[in-house]
Amino acid sequence: MDSEMARARVLDAAEELFYGRGVQAVGMDEIRSASGVSLKRVYQLFPAKTDLVEAYLLRRDARWRADLARFVADGDSSRERILRVYDWLERWFGEPDFRGCAFVNSYGEMGAVSEAVARAARTHKELFQRYVAGLVADAGQPDRLAAPLALLAEGAITTAAISGSPEPARHAREAAARLLEA
């Protein structure tokens, strides 16, 4: 198994465990056993746990936004594409291992104590807001709609996570549609 492969396996295991149970609740030894990569190799690839946490967040950010953008791009009109953001959220909320936003969770857990985690969360949210702003601009809608549309999505993620129901995505979608009408 080459180094590329080992790295991917470690990151896969880290993502599943960190996201599913929280960063501090998962020990490095558990990542070793879940990934099948020896502890020595894990520490060669990621010299400290914080490096692994950072890599996990960066990779997840890229994949999350790419998945969202791919789904949204299938919309027929620019207005429809905005609303498809909430459809995608609803699908996400329905996944059995959905547990809210990895960045919000990590920020709540370590944001006060780890500047790297805080920065990763800030960057992720900023890129999401910029993406929404792009959709709004493409639809010829006024710029001021971007922030509330992002807030609705953000609120839906948190509410769905804590309540355990995907319903907030539909409420957010309806409200977004109403904001787009005016």
Add this chain to the structure above:
Amino acid sequence: MDSEMARARVLDAAEELFYGRGVQAVGMDEIRSASGVSLKRVYQLFPAKTDLVEAYLLRRDARWRADLARFVADGDSSRERILRVYDWLERWFGEPDFRGCAFVNSYGEMGAVSEAVARAARTHKELFQRYVAGLVADAGQPDRLAAPLALLAEGAITTAAISGSPEPARHAREAAARLLEA
């Protein structure tokens, strides 16, 4: 110092430390030194750390909602009172030690591993949503507005926490006003 007083001091210290740095980042010894209550007494009052965490969340929920309701009640009209929710959030976001929603943070940190924390977060959010629904009903607005108004508030809290800016409260307020117009 009687038992009531000791309990209050411990909870005050726990709230400041747990909210400020996260539950797992704070040791019981630090709560002892911050509260001035001996470790033995702390454990008499709260037999385990989880009991202290639960008491912290319960007390914070009660006070948070009471503070909000007191501020909102000063609004002149029922419509104005709904919008004052976002004004109160903006004041909260501006406080120097604001670090997001204690329940969202605790849920992200321990929700997957502690059913008590998950339940406290669910209850808190449910009571907040019910409170918003009451304001909507008082204003004679349709019930379906309650959920999106709560989502805007929820999104504003998370976004303000991570971005470090109180601005999301104003965006949420403007969007809420627009939803109330239709």
Add this chain to the structure above:
DNA sequence: TCCGGTGGAGAACGATCGTTCTCCACCCCT
């Protein structure tokens, strides 16, 4: 004045965890 019990200070214990080290098997190069 003695005494039992309450409470404080802090050491001690046991577990967990991040990180490193030891020891050994394997394998490519000459």
Add this chain to the structure above:
DNA sequence: AGGGGTGGAGAACGATCGTTCTCCACCGGA
């Protein structure tokens, strides 16, 4: 065939932390 270096398994180390225990000072009642 021999040797050096890579990698695996897992023990070991040092720190932290939740929780308990020890020892002692104090204090109200006989």
